[in-house]
Amino acid sequence: MTRRGFLASTAAAGLMAGHNASGYAGAAPNIILIYADDLGYGDVGCYGAQRVKTPNIDALAKRGLRFTDVHTSAATCTPSRYSLLTGEYSFRIPGAKVLPGDAPALIQPGRVTMASMLKQRGYRTKAIGKWHLGLGNGNVNWNTEIVPGPREIGFDESFILPATGDRVPCVYVENGRVRNLDPKDPIKVDYTGPLDDQPTGKTHPQLLKMKPSHGHDMTIVNGISRIGYMSGGKAALWDDDKMADELTGQAVSFIDRNAKQPFFLYFATHDIHVPRSPHPRFSKATEMGRRGNVIAELDWCVGELVAALQKRGLLQNTLIVLSSDNGAVVDDGYQDEAVTKLGSHRPNGPLRGGKYSNFEGGTRVPFIVHWPARVKPGVSDALIGQVDLLRSFAQLTDAKLPVGAAPDSENVLSALLGESKTGRQLLVEQASILSLRDGNWKYISPANGPKVQVNTNTETGNDPQAQLYDLSRDLGETKNLAAENPRKVKELADKLQAIRAAGSRPQP
Numbered sequence: 001m002t003r004r005g006f007l008a009s010t011a012a013a014g015l016m017a018g019h020n021a022s023g024y025a026g027a028a029p030n031i032i033l034i035y036a037d038d039l040g041y042g043d044v045g046c047y048g049a050q051r052v053k054t055p056n057i058d059a060l061a062k063r064g065l066r067f068t069d070v071h072t073s074a075a076t077c078t079p080s081r082y083s084l085l086t087g088e089y090s091f092r093i094p095g096a097k098v099l100p101g102d103a104p105a106l107i108q109p110g111r112v113t114m115a116s117m118l119k120q121r122g123y124r125t126k127a128i129g130k131w132h133l134g135l136g137n138g139n140v141n142w143n144t145e146i147v148p149g150p151r152e153i154g155f156d157e158s159f160i161l162p163a164t165g166d167r168v169p170c171v172y173v174e175n176g177r178v179r180n181l182d183p184k185d186p187i188k189v190d191y192t193g194p195l196d197d198q199p200t201g202k203t204h205p206q207l208l209k210m211k212p213s214h215g216h217d218m219t220i221v222n223g224i225s226r227i228g229y230m231s232g233g234k235a236a237l238w239d240d241d242k243m244a245d246e247l248t249g250q251a252v253s254f255i256d257r258n259a260k261q262p263f264f265l266y267f268a269t270h271d272i273h274v275p276r277s278p279h280p281r282f283s284k285a286t287e288m289g290r291r292g293n294v295i296a297e298l299d300w301c302v303g304e305l306v307a308a309l310q311k312r313g314l315l316q317n318t319l320i321v322l323s324s325d326n327g328a329v330v331d332d333g334y335q336d337e338a339v340t341k342l343g344s345h346r347p348n349g350p351l352r353g354g355k356y357s358n359f360e361g362g363t364r365v366p367f368i369v370h371w372p373a374r375v376k377p378g379v380s381d382a383l384i385g386q387v388d389l390l391r392s393f394a395q396l397t398d399a400k401l402p403v404g405a406a407p408d409s410e411n412v413l414s415a416l417l418g419e420s421k422t423g424r425q426l427l428v429e430q431a432s433i434l435s436l437r438d439g440n441w442k443y444i445s446p447a448n449g450p451k452v453q454v455n456t457n458t459e460t461g462n463d464p465q466a467q468l469y470d471l472s473r474d475l476g477e478t479k480n481l482a483a484e485n486p487r488k489v490k491e492l493a494d495k496l497q498a499i500r501a502a503g504s505r506p507q508p
């Protein structure tokens, strides 16, 4: 649909005639969601980083709204992405945990998602980059058409990594087919044991150009051992250090092809996840080694997208949201000097914990809204969950969600646009256990388990006693106030229980 067509149809339906409280009555903005992987609260300049320069991300923050209290739904990838796209808390879905590369599709075809909702409103939709939400129905055959996938839940087009950069299969899947697959060299994937007699990171460490620090010792692709086993598909294997270029090229071409109609681009970067493999031109970008250099590479991607929009006169009326899927981690499984070269850089800024943690570092992430036509520059402390984007975008585009869709998503559009300072009051955060934010109060449920995750050296926030923090005075969660505030603890535990008990409604 053309932009004019979008307006005509919505006007005809009487939906966009004139301003309402927060719906947008101008031309439908394009929406680009730049979803970085493992980018922490302190990893970019506009959130305090100094040892890596992120001029393009900082420019978005300077011209847009920078948020200080936006959260992913969980402290790892799959559950966060599940919530982002469906508007449902991932803790309601037991299967929404870090998935292997051969997992079946987690979001069932026909489900209302951010993509299907925008598609229905006339947007052309595309998913580019990390998927990690499962593909197929189980026993996926990588050598034929792979369905269901992104196209069955609202993306017109897709160009994805099936799972993560560190999980097999290490191939791109474009619109349901492995790109560049030679039928004479079929792909096999197995997460239970080695295939054929192929060397692995465990048996042939001498073949590795980057060694694992924990896990990641299975099939070797491009000198890097991964999680899981695969064979075949030689011609289809991706080039790790050209991945950012490839994904960015795909995004720019999508923008080019859709300059004349509203589009929604879910740009899910591989950066800055492991294996950190920046293009060689970033090899000296920072003094922090690969982990710093992939942040510089991510920033370059952002600059390319902005330049592409600018070139076509689309920057003014494109709503760009930049965020991350969970907090930062330093050693996530490869010996890549991230720990030794970290120096004074604080990946999670002032927050305690990081990826995998119940503390704020697990889910509180950078979040920038850039839309020059509508959003004034500034900083917002509104409490928002990424789970809220679906209902907020529905409000923005005057989409009607069927009853039961996006059950945990709140319309916080006016906060996202900077028209209100208030987001939501209550927000569930998920890591090893559930936590509840009630304004600036943070309640962490009692949890057994290690206090520090040995491999990643992350403070988990596990404690057999309930924890209560007042983030307005103690952002770093250093002083547990539970013992002196038993009534508050009970109040928050009850509220959390009520949210859990509300359960998941049937999903349209």
Ligand code: NG6
Binding pocket: 037, 038, 076, 077, 078, 098, 132, 164, 166, 214, 215, 216, 227, 273, 274, 326, 332, 333
């Ligand atoms: C962990 C991996 C880690 C990363 C994570 C998922 C090991 C030892 N660790 O299991 O490297 O892949 O899963 O990250 O295998 S996420 O960002 O996709 O959630």
Ligand code: CA
Binding pocket: 037, 038, 076, 077, 273, 325, 326
């Ligand atoms: Ca992640």
